[in-house]
Amino acid sequence: MMSAGIHKSKLFYLYTILLLIVGAAWLVWSYTAEAGQSICLFRHITGWPCPSCGSTRSILFLLDGQYRAALYANPLGYVSAVGMLVGAGWAAFDTIAGRQSMYRAYYHLEGRLRSNPVLLIFILLPVIILWIWKLMHT
Amino acid sequence: MDAQKVDMYLMAHSKYFEGHNIAMLRDAMINADDSKMIMVQSVSLKDPTMAIILSLIVGNLGIDRFIVGDIGMGIAKLLTCGGLGIWYIVDWFLIMNRAKEVNYNNVITAITY
Numbered sequence: 001m002m003s004a005g006i007h008k009s010k011l012f013y014l015y016t017i018l019l020l021i022v023g024a025a026w027l028v029w030s031y032t033a034e035a036g037q038s039i040c041l042f043r044h045i046t047g048w049p050c051p052s053c054g055s056t057r058s059i060l061f062l063l064d065g066q067y068r069a070a071l072y073a074n075p076l077g078y079v080s081a082v083g084m085l086v087g088a089g090w091a092a093f094d095t096i097a098g099r100q101s102m103y104r105a106y107y108h109l110e111g112r113l114r115s116n117p118v119l120l121i122f123i124l125l126p127v128i129i130l131w132i133w134k135l136m137h138t
Numbered sequence: 139m140d141a142q143k144v145d146m147y148l149m150a151h152s153k154y155f156e157g158h159n160i161a162m163l164r165d166a167m168i169n170a171d172d173s174k175m176i177m178v179q180s181v182s183l184k185d186p187t188m189a190i191i192l193s194l195i196v197g198n199l200g201i202d203r204f205i206v207g208d209i210g211m212g213i214a215k216l217l218t219c220g221g222l223g224i225w226y227i228v229d230w231f232l233i234m235n236r237a238k239e240v241n242y243n244n245v246i247t248a249i250t251y
């Protein structure tokens with residue numbers, strides 16, 4: 001998505017920071033909310049959980065030090081947590097150092113995946129397996 | 139390339155490209171060598187209609203973004219359950235143009251390499 005006049009790299013960091021802020025705000029809100037709020041439209045419509053259902057709870061468990069519960073709620077919580085930390089740290093590093101290493105790394109990696117769609121299996125297969133496991137244990 | 143062949147290609151594939159890119163695409167194709175036509179024909183184009191259908195049905199899982207090649211965004215969308223539902227809706231409006239943009243980029247790349 002491009003806006004006229006803003007360089008693509010700056011947009012990348014802008015969206016990253018925006019995503020992190022929204023994610024953090026969501027975590028704070030979930031932590032202080034009374035009961036678990038499911039914003040998953042998929043779940044509302046079909047009644048079945050989507051692959052990332054429970055990841056919010058998972059991250060909250062992680063913050064609480066309950067690693068087993070976090071894994072059981074949704075292993076993807078670990079992925080999201082690591083992603084947020086790496087994203088924040090790397091973006092901060094790039095901003096301070098005046099470099100664009102994260103931007104370049106991201107698009108390099110994406111380019112590799114685009115030209116080799118078969119590699120996507122390594123990402124999608126675990127997700128599908130996780131989803132099936134989750135559906136069976138609802 | 140032969141202008142008539144170029145026009146035929148563009149007419150047959152007009153729905154795959156954004157309007158404002160068609161003129162540039164036509165110029166690039168006409169100025170390119172005839173041998174590039176094979177390259178252009180072999181570019182796999184993403185169907186914008188399919189993209190928006192996927193966006194509406196399973197957009198929460200980021201599948202629409204995976205289809206247009208935005209792997210990173212697809213993963214982010216999947217992990218955040220459609221960006222807390224918001225990105226899910228936003229993409230309904232973005233995905234068709236994104237698919238067309240990707241098509242344009244891919245064809246231009248095929249011509250210029």
